[in-house]
Amino acid sequence: MRIAVLDDYQDVARSLADWDSLPGQTVFFTAFLGHEDDAVTAALRDFEVVVAMRERTPFTAARLAELPNLRLLVTTGMRNASIDLDAARELGITVCGTAGSATAAVEHTWALILAAARRLDVELFSTDRPRAAGQPWQQTLGTGLSGKTLGVYGLGKLGSQVARIGQAFRMHVIAHSQNLTAERAAEVGAEQVSKEGLFSRSDVLTIHLKLSERTTGAVGEEELALMQPGSILVNTSRSAIVDTDALVFALDTGAPSLAAMDVFDVEPLPEGHRLLRTPGVIATPHLGYVTEDQFRIFYTGAAQDIAAWAGGSAVNVLG
Incomplete structure (x- = not known):
């Protein structure tokens, strides 16, 4: 064999x-x-x-x-x-x-949320990536999470854990999915809202849907247009849930201002891919379970x- x-x-x-x-x-x-x-x-x-x-x-x-x-x-x-x-x-x-653990993906979701909020994509340097000559010691103003609104799109096993951690940061947590009830949302300390409310009210919106025919393209031009200037979109679920063309256009308009992504339509992501050339994209190479x-x-x-x-x-x- x-x-x-x-x-x-x-x-x-x-x-x-x-x-x-x-x-x-x-x-x-x-x-x-x-x-x-x-x-x-x-x-x-x-x-x-x-x-x-x-x-x-x-x-x-x-x-x-x-x-x-x-x-x-x-x-x-x-x-x-x-x-x-x-x-x-x-x-x-x-x-x-095989068996698996959901905690790795939840932890990576929060790694991306924090990286985006504090602009670690710009500020981080190390012995392998030293601060370039002439680079300012500080370049950005980070976003505090306390008091902000965390939107969770899909309140299943992963989304529920992400929601509970959001409360530890003293964020107001709202959630939406097709079959979500107010009672189920309340069990994890979240407020059930409409899809429109989720996108328009979230300072940070994180996606935790299962990929299906129904959820493919669920985040498109219409949904992204509802997001606030300065908001952050996080996707550690499946790339096909978010329309890439619509996301690139939305980032160009500044709403959302950042997209922290761990999943892509083509993996490994080819060198020179347009997402890597789009300002506002923070990308990791599908590390959620690694x-x-x-x-x-x-x-x-x-x-x-x-x-x-x-x-x-x-x-x-x-x-």
Whole structure:
């Protein structure tokens, strides 16, 4: 049995789980295989088992059909929108998931909120990025959070945690999602508002929706036009929820003034991408789930899934 562990960018997977206990050979891919089907299928054609890191490498119906030896696909986490589960089932490919922790994404959301509020994208320097000659010691005026309004778009598992932390900063928390009730919002100390109210009243608006047909493009020109000058939009959820064209236009007008983003339509984000040339964008390379604790859970779970499947009793089966 040949096992492929994909997108191990930090080259840490082999140290975070007991791969040696598995039958066969495990190969770790530390570089992104690319977006082209030919390159991905050529690299994976001989593998029976593939471990995918979240949604870094999509497995569409066409791509799965070009992998005749694939019998088990393991994704880190229990949800992966980039895997065609119906196609996998038709092709006889078992798809399994792993446990995970929501705290890493919540913490990174707040890292981005604080970075934007205090303009760390401009002010930060270190031994690797020293202050340039002639650069002022201080360049910006930060935004205090106490007393400001935090808008949470999607008050599920992640959004609820973000909301509670907002209260610790003495922010007024408002929230909206399609099925949110006033009672549910009150449970986490938030005020239920309309979608229009969410965008027009938020000083900081953070997105925590699940990606679906309904939420794709849910934040577009109309919604962004409601945001206040000086406000901050944060997206650690899914890129497709926010219309990129509308966001670039809105940032040019100054409302919102900043967009702190951890997710993008194309990942890895190509060099010279327009978002990297747009003033007001603070970007991190999809780090919301990238912590040692989280990866240990992911990779240990993946190895356990493989062992169970090889023993004839698959666990954590998706779809």
